[in-house]
Amino acid sequence: MYSIFIRSSVFLLFITSLSLWAQATDSQDAPRPRPANMPFEVDEKKRLSERDIKNKKEGGYFTGLPLVNSDPNVGIGYGARVIYLNNGERNNPLFEYTPYRYRIFAQYFNTTKNAPYHWLSMDAPYIMDTKWRVRADLVYERNPNSLYFGIGEKTLQPLSYLERNDPTGRMIRNAPFADYEANLHYRRPGDAGIGEAPYVTDSRYNRYDIENPNFSFSGEYSFFGGKVRTVTGMRLSKQIIRTYDGKTYDAKFGGYDQLGGFPLSFLDTDKEIATPHGETRVSRDERDGKINGFKGGYTNTIRAGIVYDTRDFEPDPNRGLFLEYTHERSAKAIGSSSEFNKNLVSGRIFMSPVTWFTRKPPELLEKLVVAARASLIQTNGDAPFYEYRNMWGTETNQSGLGGRTTIRGYKQDRFVGQTMGFANFEIRWKFASVDIWGQHFDFQLVPFYDVGRVWDETKMVNLQGYKHSRGIGFRIPWNQATIIYVDYAKSNEDSQAFVNFNHIF
Structure with a gap:
């Protein structure tokens, strides 16, 4: 426990030193x-820019979003989200200091998988003109x-597989994720000692x-002009786990599938046959x-946490x-x-370098x-395997390293460990804007770079052996507070495209 506080303090001091540069233009x-x-x-650091205040809508309004989502791990998503945003009246003194006075939304969403x-x-910042902020999610x-x-x-080791899932086949190392999964699709002889069928996939x-x-529910109380917030809350949840051991799926003929000594796998490479599944990694x-x-x-x-926040406009x-810094027990x-x-320490920094030269x-x-x-x-402790991936932040919940919100060039939860670290770098450039039917839209181009890794113990944290990904994004802020998000990311192992909502940080 002591080591995490030492390392967290060093990390925060480093990020804080960068903030002096970031806020030099104030x-x-x-x-x-x-x-x-x-x-x-x-x-005053929390005050919106003159441009953002000018574009901010007054009063309450609905935005109804058809949800069209793409994630390689869960398929094409579809659904709808109905959002109600209330910014308050323009003459309200908090109008220039809040992203909204309150926001409520309901979402139905499913995917092709x-x-x-x-x-x-x-979410209600400064609820009822008090220093409290309330968030709740069901x-x-x-x-x-x-x-x-x-x-x-x-988990940091590169992917490897036996060609055509054949126990006597050639070992392929440093494999792309798509090739790795494709070869697991072939049949192999089962292991009777652990209860597998004669042939499995x-x-x-x-x-x-x-x-x-x-x-989940949290309440936040502001100090020092809103720059510091203390957070308390709770989470209530149930997890139901199911595995695929023994269930039947279509699989391709493997090298051991023979008829009269002739390998069936070469008769028709696209031919599939219903086959029981072997033991999965989580079962093993x-x-x-x-x-x-x-x-x-x-x-x-x-849950408990503390926040230092000088951003001008949260979304x-x-x-x-x-x-x-957050703690969850x-x-x-x-x-x-x-x-x-669980302990989490995180820092974000935002800089507008052009304003260094001209207001x-x-x-x-x-x-x-x-x-x-x-x-x-x-x-720390006797956490179930599915909890290692969960990361609670006061504004966002994230899952594992890999996927849309951490290292975008790798599959979701590709890397999970007792200690996890990651970083993201983006350049967000608004190259156009338009007003249509009373709605304001900006258009942003966002090149990005991600890096991260896991460790077995916190004391082993170092600057070596990181995984990397890079890519390009396109964002459409809609009435400022709703961000439409499209990213394409690539790594040494995979490439992925995502369509979703909100910046990842």
Whole structure:
């Protein structure tokens, strides 16, 4: 425990030193008169830019979004989200200091691979003109294609497979993910000693099915003009785990499928036959005593955190710093099936470098933002295997390393461990904007770079052996607070495209 606080403190001091550079332009801004009748002090760093205030809609309004989502791991998503945003009246003194006064949305969502994510959410900054902020989320999610490659530094090893899944075949190393999974689709002789059928497939060897209804709630209280917030909250959830061992799936003929000594695999390479599934990775690790939580259970946690935040506009910042430390405790005394705790320390920085040279840059460069984030997460205790991937931040929940919100060039949860670290770097350039039927749209081009890795113990954290990905993104801020998101990312192992909502940080 002591080491995580030492390392977290060093990390935060590094990010804080960068903030002096990021906020160097604050003193260059011409002073604007503060709104009259402020209910309490809010720091000027939290104030929206003149451009954002001008484009901000007044009062309440609905946006109804058809959800069209693409994620290689769960398929093409479809559904709808109905959002109600209320910005308050323009003459309200907090109008210039909040992304909105409150936001409520309801979402129905499913995918072509049957991974539903239904969500009811509420967020209210400075609720009822107090220093409190309230957030609440009710979610039902299920992912029958959850990935599991084990826990710890061994997951960092490049993928390898036996050609055509043949035990006597050639070993292929440093394999692309697509080739790796394609070769697991072939039949192989089963292992009777662990209860496998005579012939099995491994097409879902690294997958399991998790169902997770959950509710979370938090309250935040502001200090020092809104720059510091303390956070307390809770999570109530249930996890139902299903595996694919012994279930029947179509598989290609393997090298051991023969008729009169002639390999059937060469008769028709596209021919498939119904075949029982062999032992999956998660079942093997449970049999070897490497993991907890194989049968699922309840995860109820108490949460606490502290935030330092000088961003000017939360959904799409131009400048500022965001630092947070969170702690999450799961205990049987509050109904959990296991005892563990998690610590997260994270920092984000946003800089508008053109404003270093001029307060009113050319329109084509008025919003050019350099954005970076770094996070370190530690899990202690008897955590179930599916909890190592979960990362609770005061604004966002994330899952594992890989996927849309961490290292975008790798599959979701590709790397999971007792300690996880990652960083993201983006350049967000608004190159155009338009107003249509009373709606304001910006258009941003976003090149990015991601890096991260896992460790077996926190004391082993170092600057070596990281995984990398890079890519290009396209973002459409709609009335500023709703961000439509398209990213394409590539790594040494994979390439992926994502369509979703909101910046990843």
